[in-house]
Amino acid sequence: xxxxxxxxxxxxxxxxxxxxxxxxxxxMWNFGLDRMRVVSPRDGWPNEKAVxxxxxxxxxxxxxxxxxxxxxxxxxxxxxxxxxxxxRGLTKPVVSPQRAMEIAREKIAAxxxxxxxxxxxxxxxxxxxxxxxxxxxxxxxxxxxASLNLAQCVLLTAYEWQRQSVQVIPxxxxxxxxxxxxxxxxxxxxxxYEGRLDEAGFFFPPExxxxxxxxxxxxxxxxxxxxxxxxxxxxxxxxMVRWKERG
Amino acid sequence: xxxxxxxxxxxxxxxxxxxxxxxxxxxMWNFGLDRMRVVSPRDGWPNEKAVxxxxxxxxxxxxxxxxxxxxxxxxxxxxxxxxxxxxRGLTKPVVSPQRAMEIAREKIAAxxxxxxxxxxxxxxxxxxxxxxxxxxxxxxxxxxxASLNLAQCVLLTAYEWQRQSVQVIPxxxxxxxxxxxxxxxxxxxxxxYEGRLDEAGFFFPPExxxxxxxxxxxxxxxxxxxxxxxxxxxxxxxxMVRWKERG
Numbered sequence: 150x151x152x153x154x155x156x157x158x159x160x161x162x163x164x165x166x167x168x169x170x171x172x173x174x175x176x177m178w179n180f181g182l183d184r185m186r187v188v189s190p191r192d193g194w195p196n197e198k199a200v201x202x203x204x205x206x207x208x209x210x211x212x213x214x215x216x217x218x219x220x221x222x223x224x225x226x227x228x229x230x231x232x233x234x235x236x237r238g239l240t241k242p243v244v245s246p247q248r249a250m251e252i253a254r255e256k257i258a259a260x261x262x263x264x265x266x267x268x269x270x271x272x273x274x275x276x277x278x279x280x281x282x283x284x285x286x287x288x289x290x291x292x293x294x295a296s297l298n299l300a301q302c303v304l305l306t307a308y309e310w311q312r313q314s315v316q317v318i319p320x321x322x323x324x325x326x327x328x329x330x331x332x333x334x335x336x337x338x339x340x341x342y343e344g345r346l347d348e349a350g351f352f353f354p355p356e357x358x359x360x361x362x363x364x365x366x367x368x369x370x371x372x373x374x375x376x377x378x379x380x381x382x383x384x385x386x387x388x389m390v391r392w393k394e395r396g
Numbered sequence: 397x398x399x400x401x402x403x404x405x406x407x408x409x410x411x412x413x414x415x416x417x418x419x420x421x422x423x424m425w426n427f428g429l430d431r432m433r434v435v436s437p438r439d440g441w442p443n444e445k446a447v448x449x450x451x452x453x454x455x456x457x458x459x460x461x462x463x464x465x466x467x468x469x470x471x472x473x474x475x476x477x478x479x480x481x482x483x484r485g486l487t488k489p490v491v492s493p494q495r496a497m498e499i500a501r502e503k504i505a506a507x508x509x510x511x512x513x514x515x516x517x518x519x520x521x522x523x524x525x526x527x528x529x530x531x532x533x534x535x536x537x538x539x540x541x542a543s544l545n546l547a548q549c550v551l552l553t554a555y556e557w558q559r560q561s562v563q564v565i566p567x568x569x570x571x572x573x574x575x576x577x578x579x580x581x582x583x584x585x586x587x588x589y590e591g592r593l594d595e596a597g598f599f600f601p602p603e604x605x606x607x608x609x610x611x612x613x614x615x616x617x618x619x620x621x622x623x624x625x626x627x628x629x630x631x632x633x634x635x636m637v638r639w640k641e642r643g
Contacts, residue, residue, distance in 0.1 A: 176548075181538040205541050238572045240622055247559060248566035288555075289564045291428040294452050301423075301551055308535075308552055312494060317536045319495035325485045375487055 171202025172300030418449025419547030478529035
């Protein structure tokens with residue numbers, strides 16, 4: 150059973166190598182997409198090499214819908230993208246993957262069905278296929294070197310879909326069994342160091358002592374310290390003192 | 397000679413298969429990145445399989461700098477990212493590829509050197525490697541299925557770098573040898589249709605005629621018509637009239 154998440158369908162048009170169909174399935178499922186359509190796969194269907202390559206994403210192949218023509222494959226969709234390097238003589242909007250997935254999200258949220266077509270490995274989509282699309286997706290590759298294969302193109306498009314999901318948090322800090330130190334804990338750490346370093350003669354010459362203390366206080370407060378960090382820093386200082394006292 | 401574009405260095409840490417080193421080079425160069433560093437490649441250096449796989453991106457391998465240790469490989473950098481699925485017991489910020497490349501752009505614009513480390517194929521980076529990084533990049537893959545390989549991880553990171561470049565235009569329309577129609581041309585098209593359809597008895601019943609005309613006018617004006625489109629639409633109508641007149 151496909152997942153219930155609303156999403157675009159990815160349509161592989163006349164794919165040649167089974168390995169690439171399997172690679173495309175993996176690329177989709179890496180980013181939670183599981184609606185694959187396949188138009189006239191060269192080596193028939195089912196395809197053993199595709200299954201072998203897909204491994205953990207094999208369900209997408211079992212559930213893929215196979216069509217004889219591009220027209221049928223996107224017949225139920227109200228908005229269709231064609232991925233291609235160039236529009237070759239057709240007047241058509243050309244969008245980045247980012248903009249394309251923004252459009253797809255808006256349309257899908259409004260209840261529309263959206264498809265993204267990917268061409269065969271060698272030649273890419275024909276003009277006849279592209280003419281059925283509402284817009285073209287062009288990946289902004291290096292003009293001196295464009296060598297994306299089918300699975301990579303699927304991967305980047307699927308990544309863009311997922312990137313724009315609200316669930317992707319741009320930054321979290323993984324706290325390894327600790328919590329952030331409180332201001333008072335950092336303050337006590339600062340006092341501990343200031344006191345001992347004063348005894349040790351660190352703040353020298355005297356006229357610079359005040360400035361040095363401020364710099365040191367500021368150092369502690371701008372560090373993202375956990376309670377464990379604070380404990381370790383106390384421990385380091387205590388150990389230095391013990392070492393000095395031993396001898 | 398590496399390109400002059402300021403950019404992060406990509407560091408492959410203890411890569412195993414030459415094919416994956418070559419694939420990583422292709423992935424980088426697809427998005428205009430060409431500063432590769434390699435730490436202790438398993439099969440020595442140079443690596444024939446890497447060269448064969450890299451094809452058009454072989455220059456990156458020729459110019460790659462080889463190191464014996466992770467510490468040396470990022471020694472000149474002031475900010476280092478580690479790509480990994482998990483922070484495994486280290487307190488460290490975890491950022492999305494998007495946020496990571498935003499940070500990288502800011503730092504590089506300020507003249508800092510930034511590196512991104514990618515671990516070996518099987519095991520990924522060791523905690524010892526990750527401890528040298530300022531932050532972790534975690535790609536937001538499907539928690540039920542995470543199967544990105546080394547070249548794919550490099551590809552997505554390089555894509556994010558490029559995606560944020562100001563040169564990527566989110567949408568352009570490729571005009572196949574035509575220009576956009578002017579408002580006056582669309583207006584004339586609208587009048588042509590309205591006039592002929594009136595003669596043909598299209599606007600019926602009479603009490604609905606005004607509303608139908610507004611709908612039709614609106615239809616033309618919301619279509620992104622080129623001059624060629626307008627000519628073709630005029631031609632269609634003229635032909636229908638001729639056909640009717642031939643009778």
